[in-house]
Amino acid sequence: MKKLSKLYLSLVLLFLYIPIFVMIVFSFNTTKSRSVMSGFTLDWYVRLFHNELILKSLGNTIIIAVCASVAATVIGTLAAIGISRMGKRTKATVMQVTNIPIVNPEIVTGVSLMLLFVFFQARMNLEFGYITLIIAHITFDVPYVVLNVMPKFRQMQPNIYEAAQDLGCGPVRSFFKVVMPEIMPGVLSGFLMSFTFSLDDFVVSYFTSGATSQTLPITIYSMTRRKVSPEINALSTIIFVIVLTVLIIKNVAEKRKTSRSRLAALEESGRRASRRRIIKRVAVTAVVVCLVAGMTILTLGGFETEVPEELAVEDPDYYTRLADKDITINVYNWGEYLPLGEDDTLNLNEEFTNLTGIKVNYSTYATNEELYAKLRAGAASYDVIIPSDYMISRMIKEDMLLPLDMENIPNYKYIMDKFKTPEYDPDSRYSVPYTWGTVGIVYNSDLTDMDEEDIDWDVLWNEEYADEILMFDNPRDSFAIAQLILGQSLNTEDKRELRAAADLLKEQKKYVQAYVMDEIFDKMGAGEAAFAPYYAGDAVVMMEDHENLGFVIPESGTNLFVDALCIPKGAKNKEAAEMYMNFLCEPEAALEIADFIGYSTPNSGAFEMLDEEVQNDEISYPDDEFLNDKCEIFKNLSDDTNQYMQNLWTEIKTGG
Amino acid sequence: MKKNKGLIQKLTAAPYLVWMAVFVIVPLIMVAYFAFVTDGGEITAEYIKEAGQYGGIFWRSVWMAAVATVICLIISYPVAYILSRMEVKIQSTMLMLVMLPMWMNFLLRTYAWMTLLGNEGVINSLLGLIGLGPFKMLNTQGAVVLGMVYNYIPYMILPLYSVMVKIDGSVLEAAQDLGCGRLKTVVRVVVPLSLPGIMSGITMVFVPAISTFVISRMLGGGGNLLIGDLIEMQFLGNAYNPNLGAAISLVLMVMVLIIMTVMRQFDTGDDERVLL
Structure with a gap:
């Protein structure tokens, strides 16, 4: 009896301590992987004091x-x-x-x-x-x-x-x-x-x-x-x-x-x-x-005394005029969407502060809808946000953005012509393009033998890969994939079409392992899933870290998106925000960004500095013909349709 | 004069009363207001009705929280009993060992479970060595229940232990x-005497379990939503609709209130009643 109780207690304690044990072990891991222990290092402890x-x-x-x-x-x-x-x-x-x-x-x-x-x-x-x-x-x-x-x-x-x-x-x-x-x-x-x-x-x-x-x-x-x-x-x-x-x-x-x-x-x-x-x-x-x-x-x-690298800017004087005002701007960006000194990249926020004396408060969100909810809830005031195309036009329509003073953003001249005066912001009054890209499918070649050219959207409905499929955790991107399969426009307002797309997504649910956004880095990286639709730029980054991952932009067509810098209503430091936007449009800064986040740059100055190999890369810079013929940009939908899609999405996520 | 003094002393509670009124009562009234009044100012039962559409999720949340609570109870009861009958010297050490994991942030502990349960995770890798698996464990309802059990089990063990340690060995x-x-002693003597501990353990596990939104998201893969997820989605997530969110919160609150009232019927605690 005594022995039995001891055994029982030990088992319960084991249960309580296993996760902690895992945590401790992986704090000494040489790589960022959380499933494979590749070697012993104290590096993370050193970095902790610099994070x-x-x-x-x-x-x-x-x-x-x-x-x-x-x-x-x-x-x-x-x-x-x-x-x-x-x-x-x-x-x-x-x-x-x-x-x-x-x-x-x-x-x-x-x-x-x-x-x-x-x-x-x-x-x-x-x-x-x-x-x-x-x-x-x-x-x-x-x-x-x-x-x-x-x-x-x-x-x-x-x-x-x-x-x-x-x-x-x-x-x-x-x-x-x-x-x-x-x-x-x-x-x-x-x-x-x-x-x-x-x-x-x-x-x-x-x-x-x-x-x-x-x-x-x-x-x-x-x-x-x-x-x-x-x-x-x-x-x-x-x-x-x-x-x-x-x-x-x-x-x-x-x-x-x-x-x-x-x-x-x-x-x-x-x-x-x-x-x-x-x-x-x-x-x-x-x-x-x-x-x-x-x-x-x-x-x-506090002991950290690194000498920051210098980033060349065109007109250093421009950046010093707010230096003595002790301003802090709040920047709200997508996760993994700006180099902040990770893996020996340049910390652009720090660079900006060194240059201008303006401090940057940086936080992140995972989806356009989350950004929208946060702004609408009024729970925080931001100076710079980076929504995507359709969300920008929705925000313009709902009077949530401030018009920009382009005089303060001279580097706007670097934005390629094809990204100027876009449909979501016809007069380019509210937004400065930050990055662009397409949606495709990330696959793990260890888990599938399919040839790249055979991979199309319907693979995400393939029973053979049940539970090895990840799916977007936001309504617009998920519906788009169903709509591509059904041959609908990505901007349809027809409720029957939306209902059909929703039914398709419901049918898919039994094959889906998890609905994710940036968790995909972790899950695909760990080899948890075979297929996952995601943004090209992030796929490029994943492929750099993991040889077994590949990326396909289905020939049948896809969604083309542009993410752009905007200033929301209620911003406290508009001029400083514009200065920040201008800074991110400096060709060298834009190059750093494109390099780190893997997304395509709309900045001509940065594009010219890219390696020729990258300039011709099919994933990052597909040719104009494909972009024009096969890609559709999201437009803002009517309130009614948005609400309808929202409800369908909740239904999909919560059903069965 | 004396009355006056009493008044001044009572007045020291004033800041507290004002605080609780402004930051507890008023916000709850606002939740109710949002649940019943549209942006245009009309009174409506629409949102409550809409919340009713998610009956399936309510049911699932209650069910999963209940399963987690029962598992917690089953695991904890012997633990508490064994602890309470141990040598006094070892008792406090063991108790500390049980509490220690709570010191780690619960998000990190839950994240560690993702590492353990994944298809390529630690457990499946070990099973693979002896030719088993891989088993699908992560992103299932089972994983969510496991997360609940893991995170809330100390809240079950401690109250149970606290009542059992009071049971005099001579009674047994x-x-x-x-x-x-032996068995009969436990059933006829220990269980009835530990009932208050069981009851407070159940409430302390069930209430947080039914309203969690992080555990289900991390371990359930976004396909096993609970009430908490639904509320979060309406306020800060993909389905912005604060009125609906308020309505769901209201329903959740009422549910918890009912459960608490039922549980309190069993509560025999003496000074506890004044306190809680």
């Missing part, structure tokens, strides 16, 4: 957790004093309210706060960011403080406060001299719990953070949507080791105490079953660990 | 002296 994004969000997380938990402790302790004096009925009502944030599903708390903040934003100029995050965190923290302090009042002798006053203390003094020491343990554990909850919160932060204030969990989340950088594994390993060490030390120290007092302590700790108890046990350690880890990392990160 | 001995077998 601005991770360090900055770690800093944000700590700042917000400290502010929120301190405020929550003050408000909550004061509240407990008042509540303990209330009548029975009032008390019960107040406690009901106190419980709401605790029992309510987190996502509802997040959504409801988001609605409130959007309301305030429209009327009182509240900006999503630190303020909203701290308010949200205080809101879910403060009930825990109240619940921790309240019992201390019940345990306290009710008349000692009066006694202190009778003996000559003033009310304030007697509070601090007599009451405070009594309730201190409750206050402290309330504070620690608040702090831990704040540190680890993802859901509520996700709905209430703005452009400027991503916390570490949010950064990790956006990473899991493409590829988790092993640097994060390294960070987790460090935290894990620190926690482990602290716990071991604590444990050894405790062992020295007599078993009698330990038994009492254990009984005390087991007195009440609740989540609060659980958290409390480890909360002290948490604070210590996080502060130590955070501070170490921030200090170490 | 007495039962055995009076002729109960």
Whole structure:
């Protein structure tokens, strides 16, 4: 029996520790792969201290957790004093309210706060960011403080406060001299719990953070949507080791105490079953660990003194006129869509800051629809966004973009003529083309013997490859593929045609392994799937890293897209945003971009600098004939059609 | 004079009450408002009806969360019992071992499961060595349930342990002296005494499980959506429609409220009632 229980416990512990073990192992992996261990390195630990994004969000997380938990402790302790004096009925009502944030599903708390903040934003100029995050965190923290302090009042002798006053203390003094020491343990554990909850919160932060204030969990989340950088594994390993060490030390120290007092302590700790108890046990350690880890990392990160490379620009004087204004612009871009110093590329945002003195706050989204939702929800204000063609015309129509001052973007002259005055923005008033490309099919030659010329869209419906097919996780791109097969226009407004396309997509669902966007880098890279439709540029990048991957643009035709730089309404620094756009149009910058993200460039200056081999590459730069005859550009659909497609898409995703 | 003092003391709760009113009550009212009022200001039940169309997802979420909760309970119960009967010295160490994984960000732990479960993942590679598989594990409902069990199981173990450690060993001995077998002791004595722990464990696992949106997205491959995903899609995702999102949130909230009320009927906790 004893043996059996031991075996059982070990199995459960194994279950709990396997993922952590995996994480630690892969933090030492020489490649970014998460399935193959190719060698041992400490590289990721070194890089961690140079990864601005991770360090900055770690800093944000700590700042917000400290502010929120301190405020929550003050408000909550004061509240407990008042509540303990209330009548029975009032008390019960107040406690009901106190419980709401605790029992309510987190996502509802997040959504409801988001609605409130959007309301305030429209009327009182509240900006999503630190303020909203701290308010949200205080809101879910403060009930825990109240619940921790309240019992201390019940345990306290009710008349000692009066006694202190009778003996000559003033009310304030007697509070601090007599009451405070009594309730201190409750206050402290309330504070620690608040702090831990704040540190680890993802859901509520996700709905209430703005452009400027991503916390570490949010950064990790956006990473899991493409590829988790092993640097994060390294960070987790460090935290894990620190926690482990602290716990071991604590444990050894405790062992020295007599078993009698330990038994009492254990009984005390087991007195009440609740989540609060659980958290409390480890909360002290948490604070210590996080502060130590955070501070170490921030200090170490501060030592970085790299001399940045210089990027040649045409007119350096142009870039210096806003230098002394201490401006920060918020840039909202697709994931993996700008070189930021990864794999020894140039960090263009840093270059821009060095050149102009304007700081860049950079965050990413995965689909046009997500961008649209974020802007419409009003949850953040951005200065530069990069939507695609059809989304641009929708935004123009819905008055969501600001007209550009082309005087401020002299490098617009480099944009090739065929990309000027496009249909989605007929007067080129709102957008500057950033990249373009086609959609095709990425395939894994280890998992299929098909010849390239045989691969057409219908392969994504091929039963033989059931569960080895990935599909776009957004309505417009998915419908386009079904429409190409059905021979419809990609811009049809005919509901019967859309219904037919939806039926085809529903039929496909049983063959689809997963609906993905940038997760494709991870999944195709790991050899999880045989076929996946995706954008040519990303395919080029994947093929560079993985020899077994190939890419086909089906002869039968495809979608041609253009992504362009725009400034959304509500941008705070339009001139700086235009300067940023101009910077990205510098031929050398555009070349860096095309090089890194693999997408085709509409910038003639950059195109001329490309190798001849690339200039003639069929994937990146298909000939004009194919582009004109076989490719269709998305147009904006009517609101009605958009809504209809949206509903069909939800139906597809949620059905069977 | 005395009354006055009481008033001042009560007033210290004022900032808190204002805070909770503005940031808890008002936002929830706004959710209800969005769920019932169109952009044009008309009152409508349209959104609730539309939310009703997703009954299948509601049902799936309840079902998957329930399965995860039951599995958590089945795994945790023996763990908690074994822990509570261990030597006191080892107990706290073991307890720490159980809690430690919670220290890692849950997104990263879930991501690690992707590495484990994939077609080319660690488990399938190991199975491949002995000539088995590969099995499709990732992007299934099973994977989502596994993710829920993994992430929320500590919330089941701890409350169970907390009540079981209070059960005096002599009570168990007495039962055995009076002729109960081992199994019967557990069924007749341990289970009834640990009921409050079971109940709080169930709520603590079920509520987060039913409303998660990350686990289903990462492990379910985007084809096994849950209520949480649906809500997220309406606010920040591919199907922008805050009114519908608010309606779904409202339904979810009511569901959780009902479940909590039912569970509370079983709750025998004494001072717990005042607190929770």
